[in-house]
Amino acid sequence: MSLDEFLSMGGYGFYVWTSYGVTFCVLLANIIIPVLQRKQFFVKALKKQRQSL
């Protein structure tokens, strides 16, 4: 099977790859958002600690 054949998914490429692409983005966002929130928490908490010192 060639790469072109694989990507075309028997003519259903648009439907299959859009499904996989959107799923990937949604699942990735669910990891990135809390990781960023945690970083933000520590940045804020550190600032507060410095102010109180």
Next chain:
Amino acid sequence: MFLIPKAVVRFYHRMASPPHFYAFTDKVMPWLIIIFVLLTGFGLYGGLYLAPADYQQGDSYRIIYIHVPSAWMSLFIYMVMAITGAIGLVWRIKLAEIVAISSAPIGASFTFIALFTGSLWGKPMWGTWWVWDARLTSELILLFLYLGVIGLYGAIDDKRVASKAVAILALVGVVNIPIIHYSVEWWNTLHQGPTVTKMDKPSIHVSMLIPLLLMALSFKFYYLIALIQRVRVELLQRERNAQWVKAKVLEMR
């Protein structure tokens, strides 16, 4: 109680303690990620490459490898949310409350994915993006329940009160779960019947079934990873005045 081994009871009590939970999840996280990557890798390789095209649906059926596991997760996570919510409601265990509310956005995401990929599968196979049939409508209601839980939690400032309110809403919504599951049997609909979760032998070839089960397992591990990430943030925020969080902040310097 005497039937449960002591080690299990000890583990349960330790996990309910925020600093222990934080330290423990730090240690297991790399392993969870390794298992998730392996399962997803083999699942996608099997599903997108090794498995043959369907004799009726051609290659469009390959959406099944994310559609069905996502739909299963949407129900599974809802049950986790309702049960941990109830535990929080009855025993006031903070960690249970946090697991319940942290599950909501992940469950909503899987519900959205199930609806979205279903739509993309329905267009070429049914000729329509959407029908108001029992399966699709009850799954859409599930999405609204998740969004309701997230909105309600955000609307109440006192997070312990918010957790109570959210747990009650989640428990009332449990009535929707069997409706979703049995909708394709109770009502005549465009949506195809179950292929795996029925009493009879699964009506799907092994070469298609194995990648499907691998993906289902991979999504379970994904949920664990995403859940732990969210629980940690929520724990830090709720416990920001506790000694162990202050120590963690100092470590970060």
